[in-house]
Amino acid sequence: MTSERPQKALGIVWFRRDLRIADNAALSAASSADAAVLPVYVDDDGQESARRPGGAARWWRGRSLVALDDSLRALGSRLIVRQGSPQAELDSLLTETGARSVYFNLRRDDAGDDAALIGWLRQRGIGVETFDANYLHDPLHLRTASGGGFKVFTPFWNRLRGVYTPLTELRMPKRLEGPAHWPESVPLDTLQVTESWTQSIARAWEPGEHAAQQRLAHFADELAAGYATERDRPDRDGTSRLSPHLAWGEISVHAIWRHLTRRLGDKALPFVREIAWRDFNMHLLHDFPDLTWQPMQAKFTAFPAKDHPALLRAWQRGQTGYPIVDAGMRQLWQTGWMHNRVRMIVASFLVKDLLIPWQRGEEWFWDTLVDADPAQNGGNWQWVAGCGADAAPFFRVFNPVLQGEKFDPRGAYVREWVPELAKLSDGAIHQPWTAQKAQLSAAGVTLGQTYPLPIVDHAKARQAALAAYQRISGRGTGKEQEPSLFGD
Ligand SMILES: Cc1cc2nc3c(=O)[nH]c(=O)nc-3n(C[C@H](O)[C@H](O)[C@H](O)COP(=O)(O)OP(=O)(O)OC[C@H]3O[C@@H](n4cnc5c(N)ncnc54)[C@H](O)[C@@H]3O)c2cc1C
Numbered sequence: 001m002t003s004e005r006p007q008k009a010l011g012i013v014w015f016r017r018d019l020r021i022a023d024n025a026a027l028s029a030a031s032s033a034d035a036a037v038l039p040v041y042v043d044d045d046g047q048e049s050a051r052r053p054g055g056a057a058r059w060w061r062g063r064s065l066v067a068l069d070d071s072l073r074a075l076g077s078r079l080i081v082r083q084g085s086p087q088a089e090l091d092s093l094l095t096e097t098g099a100r101s102v103y104f105n106l107r108r109d110d111a112g113d114d115a116a117l118i119g120w121l122r123q124r125g126i127g128v129e130t131f132d133a134n135y136l137h138d139p140l141h142l143r144t145a146s147g148g149g150f151k152v153f154t155p156f157w158n159r160l161r162g163v164y165t166p167l168t169e170l171r172m173p174k175r176l177e178g179p180a181h182w183p184e185s186v187p188l189d190t191l192q193v194t195e196s197w198t199q200s201i202a203r204a205w206e207p208g209e210h211a212a213q214q215r216l217a218h219f220a221d222e223l224a225a226g227y228a229t230e231r232d233r234p235d236r237d238g239t240s241r242l243s244p245h246l247a248w249g250e251i252s253v254h255a256i257w258r259h260l261t262r263r264l265g266d267k268a269l270p271f272v273r274e275i276a277w278r279d280f281n282m283h284l285l286h287d288f289p290d291l292t293w294q295p296m297q298a299k300f301t302a303f304p305a306k307d308h309p310a311l312l313r314a315w316q317r318g319q320t321g322y323p324i325v326d327a328g329m330r331q332l333w334q335t336g337w338m339h340n341r342v343r344m345i346v347a348s349f350l351v352k353d354l355l356i357p358w359q360r361g362e363e364w365f366w367d368t369l370v371d372a373d374p375a376q377n378g379g380n381w382q383w384v385a386g387c388g389a390d391a392a393p394f395f396r397v398f399n400p401v402l403q404g405e406k407f408d409p410r411g412a413y414v415r416e417w418v419p420e421l422a423k424l425s426d427g428a429i430h431q432p433w434t435a436q437k438a439q440l441s442a443a444g445v446t447l448g449q450t451y452p453l454p455i456v457d458h459a460k461a462r463q464a465a466l467a468a469y470q471r472i473s474g475r476g477t478g479k480e481q482e483p484s485l486f487g488d
Contacts, residue, residue: 010097010179011035012090014104017028018069018134018249019061020209021075023170025073025131026103031173039072039100039181041065042090043083051292051374054367057247060207064248066188067208077176080185085127087117094126096183103126104133105249108282110376136164136253136279139286146161149287151389156280157273162178165252166261197333205244205370212245216256220263228270233327234339235412240271243371244337245279253278264442279380284389292366292378293359300387302472306359314455315350316364318418321447321454323430324404325349334417336370337469347384348398349463353461355468358385386469394469398461404430418448 011030018024019041030037045052051060069079082089090102102121108115114130121128132138137160143149151157159240184370205211219240223230230238249261253275260268283293295301314320318329328342338346343365350361366372382388388394408414411429415422421429423443428435434445435455440447 006431008034008036008177009101010038010099011103012038012040012093012097013070014040014086014090014102015079016104016107016249017247018040018105018252019064020212020250020252021068021071022172022209022213023133023167023252023255024105025133025167025170026105026129028170028171029129029131030101030103031176032171033101035101036177036179037077038080038093038183039068039077040080040082040090040093040140041068042086043081043186044086045083047085048474053191053368053373054369055195055197056201056368057366057368057372058191059198059201059336060205060244060248060370062188062192063207064250065191067250069188071209072176073171075176076431077178077183078182079188081188081191082181083190087120090121091124092115093183094124095178097181099126099179101129103129103131105131106138107137108135108286133167133252133254134249135282136160136257136276139283142283149283151284153280153390155276156283157276160276160279164257166258168335169255169258176332177253201333201336202339207244207248207250209488212242212251213460215240215242215245216251216259220260224260224264224271225429226269231270231274232407234342235408235410239340241337243376244369247371247373247376250354278376280390281375284379285375288389292362292374295385295387296382296389297387297391298386299472303387304468304471305351305355307360308354308356311354311455312350312351312356312360313355315346315356315453319452320456321351321433321452321457322349322404322458323398323411323414323418323421323432324400325417327408327414330372330417332365332368336368338369339413341403342413343380344384345398345400345403347381349400351385352394352397352465353400353456355461355465358387394473395466397465399462401431401458401460418451422444 011033013027013030018026021027065079072078082093092098118128118130126236137147140161150159176363196327219242223238223240223309227238230236242251242256245252256275257272260271288296315329317467318326318333320326324345324399328338328346332338347361350356351358358381362377365377369377379388383391386392386394404414410426414429424432424445425439428439430438432445445451
C-alpha cells in the first residue's frame with residue numbers, strides 16, 4: 001500500500017500592488033495556515049473599475065511579475081496570471097481548484113473599496129483574510145478628533161508618529177506547497193512591454209524585490225545619513241529611488257521604516273517623513289476618490305487654464321527653452337523617473353507659466369513614470385497647482401532660472417540631460433538667452449535652432465498666473481487685464 005499525504009486545504013494569495021515575498025502579510029498568513037497556496041495575479045487593465053497603468057508602469061509591472069514568479073519558483077511554487085475582472089477570475093479559479101479561502105493585502109487607491117469583493121466572497125462561502133500591509137496606517141482608523149480625514153500634512157505626521165509602531169518582521173516562507181493541479185495561466189510574455197522606447201528605461205532600472213532590497217541597503221549604507229541636505233539636489237545621487245519599487249509593493253514600508261530607524265535612529269526621520277507623505281496622499285485619495293482629476297478646492301474648477309497642444313508638446317518633449325525644465329522632462333522620457341525637486345519645477349511651469357490644466361500634466365506623468373501611482377501623482381499635482389488640500393499657496397510661482405541655479409548650481413544635471421548646452425558656462429547654463437553671442441557660438445549653441453528660445457517670458461507668465469488666481473480667489477475685480485503670453 002502506498003501512503004499518500006492528504007491534500008491540504010488550498011488558499012488563494014491574490015497579489016496586487018504587493019509584488020514581493022518578504023514581509024507580505026497575505027502570503028505569510030496563507031503559508032502559516034497549514035494550507036497549500038495558489039499565488040495569483042489578475043491583470044484587470046481595461047476593466048471599468050480600474051485606470052489602466054500607463055506605459056512605463058506597465059513595463060515595470062511586466063518585469064516585476066517575472067521576478068515574482070522566479071522567487072515563487074525558488075520556493076517550489078509559481079505565479080498564475082489571469083486577465084479580466086478580478087471577481088470573474090477569482091470566481092473561476094475558486095471553481096477550478098476548489099480553493100476555500102482568499103488572502104490579500106488591501107488597496108487604498110483607484111481600485112476602489114474592496115468591501116464589495118469581500119462581501120461577495122463571503123456570500124460564496126469563501127474564507128477571506130485581508131491585511132493593511134501597503135501603507136503605514138489604515139486611513140479608516142487615523143482620523144482627526146472630529147472623525148474626519150486629515151487635510152494638512154503636519155498634524156497628520158505628528159499623529160502618525162505618535163501611534164505608529166512598525167509591524168514586526170514577518171516569517172518568510174521557506175517552501176510553498178501548491179495545488180494538486182495547477183490551473184491555466186496567461187504566459188508572462190503577454191504582459192511584457194517591449195517597444196523601443198522601453199530600452200533606455202530598461203538600462204536605468206532593475207524591477208523586482210531583490211533589486212528593491214539592494215537599493216534600500218545601498219541607500220542605508222551610503223546616502224541616508226546625508227539625505228536631509230542632499231535630497232533637493234538633482235545633480236547628485238542623494239535620494240533612495242525606491243519609488244517604483246514602492247509603487248509596485250516590491251518592498252514593504254514597514255521594512256523600510258524598521259531598517260532605517262534601527263540603523264540611524266532619529267536621523268532617519270527626514271526620510272521616513274517623506275514615506276509618510278506617501279501615506280498622506282493615500283489618505284487623501286481615500287477621502288476624495290476624484291483626486292486624480294478634480295480639484296479638491298472647488299473654486300479651482302473656475303481657474304482659467306486652457307489646453308494648448310503646441311505648448312504641451314514642447315513641455316512633454318523637453319523643448320521649452322528653460323534648461324532645468326527640459327532636463328527634467330527628458331530625464332522622465334528616457335528613464336521613467338524624475339527627481340522630486342524637478343518634478344515640482346516642471347509641474348509649476350506647466351500650470352503657472354503655460355496656464356495649461358494640471359490634469360494634462362498628471363496624464364503625461366501617469367503614462368511616463370515607472371512609479372506612477374494615483375494617490376501620489378494626483379496629490380502632488382494638486383499640491384503644485386495650489387488646488388489640493390494642503391497645497392503650496394498658488395502665488396508661490398517657481399522661477400525656473402533661480403530654481404536651476406539654486407539646486408543645480410554647476411549645471412551638471414542640465415549638462416547630462418540637455419547635452420546641446422553642455423559647453424555653456426555655469427553662469428549661462430540656466431539662462432542661455434543671456435549669454436554673449438561669442439560664448440554661444442563657442443559652445444556650439446544657436447538659439448532657436450540647436451536649442452529653443454524660451455517659449456514664454458517667465459516674468460509676464462507669472463503676472464498672468466497671479467491675475468488668473470485673483471479672479472477665482474474673489475480678491476480681484478474680475479476685470480484685470482491678462483497679459484498676452486503667447487501672441488494668440
Ligand atoms: C508633480 C509630481 C508628481 C508626482 N508623482 C508621483 C507618482 O506618481 N508616484 C510617486 O511615487 N511619487 C510621485 N511624486 C513624489 C516624488 O517626486 C517621488 O516619490 C520621488 O521623487 C521618488 O524618488 P525617491 O524614491 O528617490 O524619493 P526619496 O526622496 O528617496 O523618498 C522616499 C520615498 O518617499 C516617498 N515620497 C517622497 N517624496 C514624496 C512626495 N512628494 N509625495 C509622496 N511620496 C513621496 C516616495 O515613496 C519615495 O520613494 C510626484 C511629485 C510631484 C511633484
